[in-house]
Every structure is written in C-alpha cells, then in structure tokens.
Amino acid sequence: LAKTTQPISMDSYEGQEVNITCSHNNIATNDYITWYQQFPSQGPRFIIQGYKTKVTNEVASLFIPADRKSSTLSLPRVSLSDTAVYYCLVGKSNFGNEKLTFGTGTRLTIIP
C-alpha cells in the first residue's frame, strides 16, 4: 500500500478555505485517493474519493495533479464544526481485500 504523509496539525479561522495536502509518492496506477474525517470518540466518516484531476461534492473538493503523487483536500469556508482529524488513504477503489492503513492524519483546529 502506498504510504501517505500529511501535516500533523493545522489551524485556521472560521470562514476561510482550508487546504490539506497529502503526499503519496508510491501511488500505484490503479490506486484511488480517499479522505476520511474523524471527530473525537467517533468512527471515521467518508468525505471524498478521487483518481485524478478534480472531484467536488457537497462538502469538499479534491485536487489531484497529473503525476498523482500528492492530493489536496479543500474545505470551503470552514466552521467550528470542521474541527477534526482528516486522514488521507490510498488504495484500490473497492479496497478489495486490502487492509486499510491509516497514517497520522491532520488535526485541523478551527479558531473562532
């Protein structure tokens, strides 16, 4: 499984756009990039998944450059409720029988 590297923590003010970048230099051709959000004492929650270029849904956008060695999760106009840990994972879309490996994640703190 491709290893991922993210910043350990980030702070941002309410109302700003937050971009969290994840490095995955060893991503395989058939790997997808998936981001999860985890609040304290809760299980992770799926945010977004992509393969290349840009993906957007109602909560976030995911930007993936052509070489796919990194990806950026973009959260528009964050609020206090976006304070959480964000995990970037790389693997096959259906994950097959792959074992999901969570990296350190990025602890995002939104400041009022």
Place this chain on the structure above:
Amino acid sequence: GAVVSQHPSWVICKSGTSVKIECRSLDFQATTMFWYRQFPKQSLMLMATSNEGSKATYEQGVEKDKFLINHASLTLSTLTVTSAHPEDSSFYICSVKQENTGELFFGEGSRLTVL
C-alpha cells in the same frame, strides 16, 4: 441513518474480566468486517480482518487468543477482549465492507476502560 452499529458505545470493566463488543451491519450483508484500535491522539491501527464463516486474520503483534473475533452471521461480528487489563483500554472501531461497491462504513466506536 447509521449503516454500522457498535454496542456498547462505552464500557468500564474490572481488570481480569472479559468484554464483548458487537459490530452490526444494518443495511447490507457483509462477509468482511475489520476491527481497529485507537489510542488517544493516535491513528487507527488495524487489529484483524473478520471473515464470515471462517477464522479471523490477525495483524502482526495482535494476540488472537486475547482478542477473540466471531463473525457468525453476515450482519454481525463480535470482538471479545479476554482477561482485560488497563493497557487494553482504548477506542475500538469496526468497519464493514459493502461487497458490491467496496465502500467502507465505520461504526461509531466503543470506548473500553479497564480499571
């Protein structure tokens, strides 16, 4: 609504006792479920893969005799922490794989505190 249900959401027990945690898939049948453990301010660590009708596959360093996993039906997997000790205190999370789409759904977690 929730796709995966874990029970109990928290439990406190005395050292030496055994604790069972249930993971239920509410919306679909699942042949594969995963159990994770998460210590405070750390990431999720995969403990084992639960396979319906067969033995679980444990990750290196996880004692199979201490963490008993039973996946007796397509909607239920249980994790039993046997002879629990304070160092077993942790947040235990299960996830369920939907076979058709491969999408993973996580439970809300179960916090175990061993006194």
